């Protein structure tokens with residue numbers, strides 16, 4: 001770009017100042033949501049299941065996706081939704097179930113408006129999640145972000161979603177689909193399996209639990225004895241969950257029992273993941289690794305960039321410390337963050353109730369500090 005004219009440069013400084021002021025924690029109104037562009041409209045192609053009149057959420061042709069929704073990760077959720085719709089052969093058959101913390105700002109109404117503005121024909125429901133129901137169960141973990149109550153919302157899917165929903169794909173908010181999610185939906189779950197997810201058997205499974213766990217004769221290897229296969233690590237950011245089996249096996253209660261034990265006796269360091277390993281490692285139905293190309297958020301301590309693992313990619317997952325939107329905003333994106341950027345609907349901070357962006361021209365220069 002050629003050297004900017006002085007007037008234009010002054011304008012850029014003004015814009016930069018206003019953006020800084022707007023992004024400051026104090027300047028942002030409580031509960032004000034960022035603003036997002038409207039995504040393109042996607043329609044069902046040939047061969048999609050015909051909608052059953054009046055069936056609503058109980059329509060057997062639907063693919064059910066469950067995600068959490070909060071102000072902090074909303075930009076990630078929006079990109080994830082957009083990517084799922086864009087790559088779906090039957091986008092109108094996707095039904096989204098969003099779990100949002102009940103007492104938090106923004107409220108359900110505001111989240112609903114934000115979703116409807118970006119995805120006018122999205123089929124979804126928002127379920128208020130009682131965060132205080134889990135806060136008493138949460139123990140401190142290695143990363144503060146892992147302690148947020150909404151991280152534990154996946155334990156409550158079977159309680160919150162309508163009983164007619166037979167299974168759900170749970171997805172973290174820092175994912176992008178680059179393939180038709182129906183392929184993942186159609187994963188066959190043998191009678192013994194409640195959860196399907198990609199497994200990582202080369203990861204050192206011992207590392208996910210403390211010495212206190214492994215050395216306890218009532219815990220350790222005994223917990224995993226008699227499983228269908230040797231226990232392996234799996235990531236809970238992408239799971240297909242059979243909700244009926246989850247309910248009949250009372251797994252919510254079983255997760256909570258492990259969380260209770262963790263409070264008494266530190267058996268693991270991570271947040272919501274280990275109870276899932278304790279209950280399902282060696283029992284999960286393995287899904288192709290293409291459905292969780294995880295770790296793109298980078299190293300947990302250094303936040304350094306990580307490349308994709310070998311093999312095909314259907315879903316990219318920015319698990320780990322760094323998030324693509326933060327790195328892009330900071331001007332230090334990792335190479336794969338540019339892929340995420342192509343699904344980013346964010347157009348600026350501001351109050352979602354404001355119909356239009358502020359007009360720079362109407363600002364009086366006397367209001368500025370110089």
Ligand SMILES: *[C@@H]1O[C@H](CO)[C@@H](O)[C@H](O)[C@H]1NC(C)=O
Nearest residue numbers: 203204205206207208209211
């Ligand atoms: C796995 O991790 C445990 C605990 O950190 C360690 O003692 C063990 O040597 C590791 N095993 C391998 C094969 O690296």
